Amino acid sequence: MCEAHFNCIMQSIETRSSQGWIIINAEYEVVYVNESFCRMWQCTRENLLGKSLLQWYDGEKQNSQGRYFGPLIETMATGIEMQNVEARLPKYLSDECIWQLVDTFLIRDNKEKVEFGVASYSVIERFKAIEQQLNSINLKVIKAFSKAIGARDVYTMQHSEKVAALMFGLAEAMLLSKHEVTLAYLAGIVHDVGKIGVPENVLNKPGRLTEEEFILMKQHPTIGSDILRQIDGFADIASIVLHHHERYDGKGYPQQIAGESIPLLSRMLAVCDSYDAMVSARCYRQPVTKAQAMAEIEKCSSSQFDPVIAACFLRFLNSDLSLAAVD
Known part of the structure; x- marks a missing residue:
């Protein structure tokens, strides 16, 4: 990979992503x-x-039970890339651990030799506390649906x-009740569950949908609602x-x-759905910057979006709360 290309990727991560990102080379050194x-x-x-990621684990890749110390180390050791893996990982040189949602992938040279391992992290510590309060059977049902959709459409x-x-963060910023914050988080998790009823060729089409295809896509809120009404408490x-x-x-x-x-x-x-859609890359378009997405939210206030909620969301994105909620 040329230095210019590498630097371009780094700049994109630095300016566009609220997730934590780390890149290591083939020797596990942090670059x-x-x-x-x-x-x-x-x-x-x-x-x-310039230091080895393995220093966190006394130079080892696995514990005494043969389990790898985190998804990135496992990906580097096995060549298996991961998506949306929940992992409880230690802070830097500390015994304190935090729950993370982790994606990993490898960058290879033109001879398929691994050059870099890449991982992104999202803190889900507070979300795990919410999940522990829920009916475990219902949560398993929801996660099963989410995985089924993920098998057809990783983006969703x-x-x-x-x-x-x-x-979750917006609900806290709006000072909603604890119950409403929980509902807000869960609604975000399951809002696209109805896409399980949308044909895969429509769901993953690399381009603009036809009128007929858009009619099919517009059915997903109704399908999702019908599915969720069958689950006790939803x-x-x-x-x-x-x-x-x-x-x-x-x-x-x-x-x-x-x-x-x-x-x-x-x-x-x-508002939250539209914002993330704008700042996320799709097969048919590049993402916009955070500033561009925020400008679009403001532009569509009072037409597409509730103006009070849109204004609160923009304040939230510019606050430290957004870093705590989304990072």
Whole structure:
């Protein structure tokens, strides 16, 4: 990989991503970490750059039970890339551990030799506390649906995790009750569960949908709501999911309701969903920057989005709360 290309990737990660990122070379030496990673692990770049990742584990790759010390080390050792793996990992030179959602992948040269291992991290510590309060059977059902969708469309699974984090943070910023914060997080996790009923060729089409295909895609809020209503205790979440593509001006779907007739958490979900869609890369388009996405949210305030929620969301994104919720 040429230095210019490498630097371009680093700049993109630094400016676009709220996740923690680390890159190591084939010898496990750290060649890059972003600021979000340093905040998560409470360390500095100087602590890490040029040093072996294995120093965290006394130079070992596995514990006494033969388990690898984290997804990135396992990916480097086995060549198996990972997506949305939940892992409880230690902070820098500390016994304190935090729950992370981790993706890993490898960068190879033109001879397929591994040059770098890359991992991204999202803190899910507070989200795990929410999950522990829920009916474990219902949560397993939801996660099973999420994995089923992820098998057909990796973007949707990753997108749902990010939207859930945004919903969680926005709900806290709006000073909603503990129950509403929990509902907000869960609604983010399951808001696209109805895509399990959308044909795969439509779901993953690398381009603009035809009118007929868009009609099929617009069915996913209704399908998702119908699925969720069958799960004990999920009636409120089903209603939130049903209306997350309604518009404040009444021009959305599926019921074309407007203003405060749309449930509060659905109005919040519309903003969080749209923001993450804009800043995420798709096979048919490049992501926009955080600033560009925020400008679009402001532009669509009062038409697509509730103006009060849109304004609160923009303040939230510019606050330290967004780093705690989304990083």
